[in-house]
Amino acid sequence: xxxxxxxxxxxxxxxxxxxxxxxxxxxxxxxxxxxxxxxxxxxxxxxxxxxxxxxxxxxxxxxxxxxxxxxxxxxxxxxxxxxxxxxxxxxxxxxxxxxxxxxxxxxxxxxxxxxxxxxxxxxxxxxxxxxxxxxxxxxxxxxxxxxxxxxxxxxxxxxxxxxxxxxxxxxxxxxxxxxxxxxxxxxxxxxxxxxxxxxxxxxxxxxxxxxxxxxxxxxxxxxxxxxxxxxxxxxxxxxxxxxxxxxxxxxxx
Numbered sequence: 001x002x003x004x005x006x007x008x009x010x011x012x013x014x015x016x017x018x019x020x021x022x023x024x025x026x027x028x029x030x031x032x033x034x035x036x037x038x039x040x041x042x043x044x045x046x047x048x049x050x051x052x053x054x055x056x057x058x059x060x061x062x063x064x065x066x067x068x069x070x071x072x073x074x075x076x077x078x079x080x081x082x083x084x085x086x087x088x089x090x091x092x093x094x095x096x097x098x099x100x101x102x103x104x105x106x107x108x109x110x111x112x113x114x115x116x117x118x119x120x121x122x123x124x125x126x127x128x129x130x131x132x133x134x135x136x137x138x139x140x141x142x143x144x145x146x147x148x149x150x151x152x153x154x155x156x157x158x159x160x161x162x163x164x165x166x167x168x169x170x171x172x173x174x175x176x177x178x179x180x181x182x183x184x185x186x187x188x189x190x191x192x193x194x195x196x197x198x199x200x201x202x203x204x205x206x207x208x209x210x211x212x213x214x215x216x217x218x219x220x221x222x223x224x225x226x227x228x229x230x231x232x233x234x235x236x237x238x239x240x241x242x243x244x245x246x247x248x249x250x251x252x253x
Contacts, residue, residue, distance in 0.1 A: 001054060001089060001090070002054045002089060002090030002169045002170055002200035002201050003051070003052060003053050003054060003087075003089050003090070003201070004050070004051070004052040004075060004086075004087070004088050004089075004170065004201070004203070005050070005051050005052075005085075005086070005087040006048050006049060006050040006051075006084065006085075006086055006087075007049060007084055007085040007086075007087075008047050008048070008049060008083065008084035008085070009045060009047075009048045009049075009074065009081045009083075009084035009085070009086050010043070010045050010046050010047055010048070010081060010082050010083045010084050010225075011043075011044045011045040011070060011074055011079055011081055011082050011225075012041050012042065012043050012044065012082040012083075013041070013042040013044055014040070014041055014042075043225055044067055044070045044225050045067050045070060045071060045074065045081075045225045046225045046226050047084070047226070047227070048071065048084070048225075048226075048227050049227065050220060050227070050230060052201055052203065052218075053201065054200045054201055055200070055201065056201045056202070056217060056218055057196070057201070057202045057204070057215055057216040057217050057218070058201075058202065058203045058204070058216055058217075058218045058219065058220060059204050059205075059206065059212035059215070059216035059218070059219040059220070059233055059236075060072065060203065060204065060205045060206075060219070060220050060222060061206075061207075061209065061212065061219055061220070061221050061222070061236065061237060061240050062221055062222035062223055062228075062240070063223070063244070065224070066222040066223050066224060066225070067222045067224065067225040068205040068222055069096070069174055069205055070225070071205075071222065072094075072096065072172050072174050072203060072205050073096075074086065075088065075092070075170075075172055075203060076092055076094045076172055077092065088170065090169035090170045090200060090201075091120065091168075091169040091170065092169070092170045092172060093119070093163075093166045093168040093169070093170065093171050093172070093195075093199075094163075094172045094174075095160075095163055095164070095171070095172065095173045095174065095192075095195075096172070096173070096174035096175075098155075098156055098159030098160055098162075098163055099155050099156070099158075099159045100115075100118070100159075101114055101115045101118040102114070102115060102147055102155070102159070103147075104146065104147055104148040105146050105148060106146060106147065107143060107144055107145060107146055107147070108134075108137075108139055108142060108143035108144070108145065108147055108150075108158055109130070109134070109143050109144065111147055111158065111162075112126065112130050112133050112134070112143075112158075112162055113126050113130070115159065115162045115163075116129070116133075116162055116165075119162070119163070119166055129165050132165065133161045133162055133165055134161075136161045136187070136191075137157050137158050137160075137161040138157065138184060139154060139157060139158060142154065143158075157184060160188055164188075164191050164192070164195060167198065168195055168198060168199040168200070168202075169199065169200045169201075170199070170200065170201055170202075170203075171195060171196065171199035171201070171202040171203075172202075172203050172204075173192075173196075173202065173203070173204040173205065173206075174204075174205045175205060175206055175207070196215065202216075204216060209237050209240075209241070212233060212237065213233050213234060213237055216233045217232070217233060218230070218231065218232060218233060218236075219231070219232070219233040219236035219237060220236065221236050221239065221240045228240075228243075
C-alpha cells in the first residue's frame with residue numbers, strides 16, 4: 001500500500017545572516033559587543049496537514065518561494081521535518097535534481113551505476129538496465145567520456161534516462177523537465193506519461209496550471225510555507241488564480 005500522511009509538518013532552516021564578513025565588520029562588531037554573525041531562523045513550512053492515498057495525483061501550486069519544492073524534497077526525505085509527523089509508505093521515486101550523485105571525473109557508463117545505486121538499484125538490476133539507459137540517452141560514444149565534458153543538455157539527458165528506468169510507487173515531480181532537443185523531448189514526455197500512469201500515487205510541482213488541471217485530481221495551494229487550501233484541482237487553481245489577480249490589481253493601484 002502506498003500513501004503519504006503529513007500531520008502538522010513544519011520545517012525551519014537555521015542560517016547565518018552573513019555568508020562572508022570583512023575584517024573591518026568583524027572588528028567593529030567586537031568593539032560594540034554585537035553578535036559576530038547571528039543565526040536566523042527561516043520557517044520554510046508551517047503546520048502542513050495532508051493525506052495522499054493510492055490513486056491520487058496531487059498538484060502543488062503557489063508563487064515562487066511559497067515552499068513547493070521544499071515540500072517535495074521533504075516528502076523525498078532530503079529534508080527532515082523540524083516538527084510534526086511525516087509518514088511515507090512505499091518506494092519514493094524523485095524526478096528532480098537529475099544529476100544528483102554524478103561523479104564529474106567518471107564516465108557516463110560509470111555514472112549510470114552510481115546514480116542508479118542512489119535510486120536503490122543493485123549491481124544485478126543495473127546490469128539488466130544499463131544498455132536500455134544508454135540507448136534511450138542517445139549519447140553513444142560520449143558515454144565513454146567523463147561527464148565533466150558534457151554540455152548541460154547532455155547531463156540532463158543522461159540523468160533523465162537513468163531516473164526514469166524505475167518502477168514508481170510514489171512519484172515526485174518538480175516542474176516540467178526539458179531534456180535535449182525536440183525529438184528527445186518528445187521521447188521524454190512519452191516516458192513521463194507512462195511513469196505517471198504506472199505510479200501508485202504522484203505529487204507534482206508546476207507553474208503550468210493547465211497541465212496540472214489535466215493530470216491531477218487534487219491540488220494544494222501553498223503561500224510562504226502555509227497550506228492555504230486543498231481540494232479538487234479546479235477549485236484550488238481557481239482560488240489561487242483569483243488571489244494572484246487580486247494581488248496584482250492591488251499592487252498596480
